[in-house]
């Protein structure tokens with residue numbers, strides 16, 4: 109199976125449960141959600157005019173709308189050529205769950221990687237059983253019960269205090285679920301949102317996700 113890849117790079121995971129973990133990011137192209145604060149708007153559409161070869165994607169080092177179809181063997185070859193050492197792979201987007209990620213995650217695991225998916229929770233999640241699933245629900249979108257049940261972690265973006273009411277609503281969908289980590293993430297390093305997140309995390313014993321990569325100025 110081929111996946112539309114926007115970019116692949118090695119860095120440190122800056123968000124959620126795996127913050128600080130050396131990671132290879134596979135960013136897939138395509139997202140139907142269109143959140144106003146999205147910081148990867150260039151991934152929304154898969155236009156033919158922006159399609160490039162897999163060799164060009166491997167060399168790409170700027171964020172833009174270019175993408176290429178790649179299969180898992182080409183992805184693994186790229187990791188080998190670059191001599192990357194991270195063992196954690198983050199499949200992100202865009203919205204990666206508009207694609208069936210079962211073959212990709214199972215194959216990467218067989219090669220010794222641990223997989224993580226970052227999704228909005230609005231799509232059916234198709235991945236290996238061991239994949240760590242991070243859901244970032246969006247308050248004006250329909251968060252699927254199946255996504256909530258499959259998730260290992262809810263990473264919720266906050267701008268205003270009122271945003272918390274949607275989180276309460278979706279958490280009540282899965283109140284008997286064991287082992288689901290919740291973290292709050294201020295949108296775009298907004299100071300007021302950060303204060304709300306700190307206060308609420310302390311009160312609820314949730315985790316704070318600050319997008320570490322943006323503070324230490326790495327990708």
Ligand code: SF4
Nearest residue numbers: 139141142143146202
């Ligand atoms: S779901 Fe993610 S990629 Fe899609 S618009 Fe929202 S923040 Fe951006």
